[in-house]
Amino acid sequence: MNGSEPLSSSGVTPPHSPITSVRQLAGILIAIFKSRAELATLELQDEQERLISLAIYLGLAAFSLLFTAILGTFFIVVLFWDTPYRLVVLGGMVAIFAVTGVVSLLLTRLWFATHPPLFGATLAELKKDSVALKQELS
Numbered sequence: 001m002n003g004s005e006p007l008s009s010s011g012v013t014p015p016h017s018p019i020t021s022v023r024q025l026a027g028i029l030i031a032i033f034k035s036r037a038e039l040a041t042l043e044l045q046d047e048q049e050r051l052i053s054l055a056i057y058l059g060l061a062a063f064s065l066l067f068t069a070i071l072g073t074f075f076i077v078v079l080f081w082d083t084p085y086r087l088v089v090l091g092g093m094v095a096i097f098a099v100t101g102v103v104s105l106l107l108t109r110l111w112f113a114t115h116p117p118l119f120g121a122t123l124a125e126l127k128k129d130s131v132a133l134k135q136e137l138s
Helices: 018-079 086-114 121-138
Strands: none
Touching: 018 086, 018 121
């Protein structure tokens, strides 16, 4: 007893009223929501920084590789222009770019499939909170 609880006539602390229990539950739920919202905000900031960096790197890589492919193709076609193999060389270049594009798309798809979902930690914590709350209420 810390002196703040009212005593009944028998000197025993009375049980909590339903209103007090609801207030305590509401306070706990608000505290849980606040901590989870803070976690979600931190995750969103991390994800935003990661996506900005990824977009910059991908943009720079795409720009550089595009110009490399255009100038490289132009160079090879000019190199073989006066030979009977110019159409074979041009077709080979198209095939190389097609294969490179398909492989790049498959690797990108694999990367997104293996990357954890957005707000993964927040969702995991909310799931744990839900299980704990269900156990507490049972």
